[in-house]
Amino acid sequence: MSKFQPIEFYKNKKKEYSLLPFRFEPLSGNNYAVTNLAGEHLIIPRDALENLVRHKLDSGSAHYVNLRAKHFLTDDKTQIAKELLSIKLRTKYSVLSEFTGLHIFVVSLRCEHSCPYCQVSRQSDDKVKFDMSTEVADRSIDLALRSPSKNIKIEFQGGEPLLNFPLIKHIVVAAKSRAGDKNLSFVIATNLALINEEILSFCKEHEIIISTSLDGPKEIHNANRPRPGGNSYEKAVAGIQLVREHLGIDAVSALMTTTKNSLGHVKEIIDEYLRYSFTGIFLRPLSPYGFALKTKTYAAYDAERWHDFYLEGLEYIIDLNRRGVKFREYYTSTILTKMFTSQEPGYVDLMSPSGIGIGAVVYNYDGLVYASDESRMLAEMGDTSFELGNVLTNSYEDIFLNPKLLDPIEESFAYSVPMCNDCAFESYCGADPVFHHGVYKDFIGRKPESEFCNRNMKIFKYVIERMEADPYVKRLFMSWAQPNA
Numbered sequence: 001m002s003k004f005q006p007i008e009f010y011k012n013k014k015k016e017y018s019l020l021p022f023r024f025e026p027l028s029g030n031n032y033a034v035t036n037l038a039g040e041h042l043i044i045p046r047d048a049l050e051n052l053v054r055h056k057l058d059s060g061s062a063h064y065v066n067l068r069a070k071h072f073l074t075d076d077k078t079q080i081a082k083e084l085l086s087i088k089l090r091t092k093y094s095v096l097s098e099f100t101g102l103h104i105f106v107v108s109l110r111c112e113h114s115c116p117y118c119q120v121s122r123q124s125d126d127k128v129k130f131d132m133s134t135e136v137a138d139r140s141i142d143l144a145l146r147s148p149s150k151n152i153k154i155e156f157q158g159g160e161p162l163l164n165f166p167l168i169k170h171i172v173v174a175a176k177s178r179a180g181d182k183n184l185s186f187v188i189a190t191n192l193a194l195i196n197e198e199i200l201s202f203c204k205e206h207e208i209i210i211s212t213s214l215d216g217p218k219e220i221h222n223a224n225r226p227r228p229g230g231n232s233y234e235k236a237v238a239g240i241q242l243v244r245e246h247l248g249i250d251a252v253s254a255l256m257t258t259t260k261n262s263l264g265h266v267k268e269i270i271d272e273y274l275r276y277s278f279t280g281i282f283l284r285p286l287s288p289y290g291f292a293l294k295t296k297t298y299a300a301y302d303a304e305r306w307h308d309f310y311l312e313g314l315e316y317i318i319d320l321n322r323r324g325v326k327f328r329e330y331y332t333s334t335i336l337t338k339m340f341t342s343q344e345p346g347y348v349d350l351m352s353p354s355g356i357g358i359g360a361v362v363y364n365y366d367g368l369v370y371a372s373d374e375s376r377m378l379a380e381m382g383d384t385s386f387e388l389g390n391v392l393t394n395s396y397e398d399i400f401l402n403p404k405l406l407d408p409i410e411e412s413f414a415y416s417v418p419m420c421n422d423c424a425f426e427s428y429c430g431a432d433p434v435f436h437h438g439v440y441k442d443f444i445g446r447k448p449e450s451e452f453c454n455r456n457m458k459i460f461k462y463v464i465e466r467m468e469a470d471p472y473v474k475r476l477f478m479s480w481a482q483p484n485a
């Protein structure tokens with residue numbers, strides 16, 4: 001018998017196959033997206049889908065071969081296909097065993113900015129009572145280091161955390177002295193107005209990186225982020241340069257928030273990021289929390305307008321790449337990582353089971369512990385559904401086994417939620433019980449009306465169809481799936 005056989009030899013002549021679990025969703029035209037438990041996807045025409053489910057698919061067709069290769073069907077009498085699928089699924093969920101990696105310390109609620117959409121309902125900067133105490137900080141460090149995760153990231157947030165820089169110094173030194181075999185890393189999320197050489201020399205010594213806000217060109221940034229002197233943009237860009245001089249070009253990242261001032265200006269906003277040599281942007285929508293809701297900023301534009309803004313930006317970024325400018329959109333990249341790899345990017349909003357408590361946890365200035373950053377914003381508005389305990393009076397077990405954490409995680413698990421359990425995009429989506437509780441007062445929400453669902457559904461379809469239509473975009477998007485490429 002020769003080593004290589006004609007193609008007919010490899011075809012399953014019996015045409016008997018079993019279906020492995022999959023879901024499907026109509027796309028434009030005659031096409032359907034089919035996805036499986038491990039998040040693999042294919043686009044096939046309706047007749048191929050019908051033949052597939054009726055067990056009439058021609059075993060010599062390209063669709064048959066592709067569907068078999070990606071574990072939508074098996075003609076193997078052994079369990080190999082099922083085992084491969086289950087390995088992929090286990091790998092996808094393995095991140096759960098690491099538990100909480102991100103620990104957010106709200107070291108002060110004070111801030112000298114007064115952004116109308118601020119998500120933390122900041123206090124004016126003379127209220128020292130809104131600073132975290134050393135006692136709360138020390139107890140929070142104990143809890144953070146109890147996490148099973150080997151890699152612990154401590155992120156300092158506010159208000160403006162640099163208004164309580166002495167406490168940041170204390171936490172960094174104390175956590176490092178008690179870290180044992182944990183790998184610690186630190187981030188300060190700051191508007192950079194108060195950054196100076198002394199702070200930067202401490203950051204350099206302890207390898208602390210900076211996350212800041214850049215909402216776009218001067219007019220947009222200053223309109224979004226009022227401060228005394230009206231110069232938040234000038235402070236931010238000067239701060240970015242200063243951080244880079246001291247800590248290196250990659251030591252500072254920037255986040256933007258889309259407000260009604262941003263709409264219609266996505267290209268200028270992206271150009272601003274390019275001007276300051278950032279390699280990507282996160283075109284994120286405004287969250288329905290904190291001052292954004294109180295000041296009605298959240299209602300200033302709807303999901304449809306954000307979607308247009310996002311798509312215009314994404315197309316502009318694709319075009320930039322086509323012209324040789326390497327730049328990416330991070331929300332799309334997160335989805336692509338989930339679509340093409342078995343890695344869990346760890347973006348809390350797109351995790352299912354939800355990332356609250358699992359992906360991140362918040363130690364508030366007053367000792368209260370929240371399941372996520374958005375959870376503490378909800379609490380500021382009077383909804384304490386995700387308040388897990390107090391660092392001064394509760395144990396690690398009290399906090400992380402609190403039904404206020406376990407119930408929403410269980411109830412919102414997309415795999416068992418109505419509509420999500422049938423959705424072809426469940427593997428790429430998240431649960432986000434905090435958003436849904438904030439808007440609908442339950443952990444699940446009504447998906448047909450859910451802005452979270454509508455927004456993500458549209459993006460998943462767009463990304464899949466865009467790749468199918470243009471081989472260049474497919475290559476580009478596959479490179480974005482690798483977070484560090």
Ligand code: SF4
Pocket residue numbers: 414419420421423424425426427429430447452453454456457
């Ligand atoms: S929220 Fe919507 S898009 Fe996401 S899995 Fe559920 S049904 Fe699908």
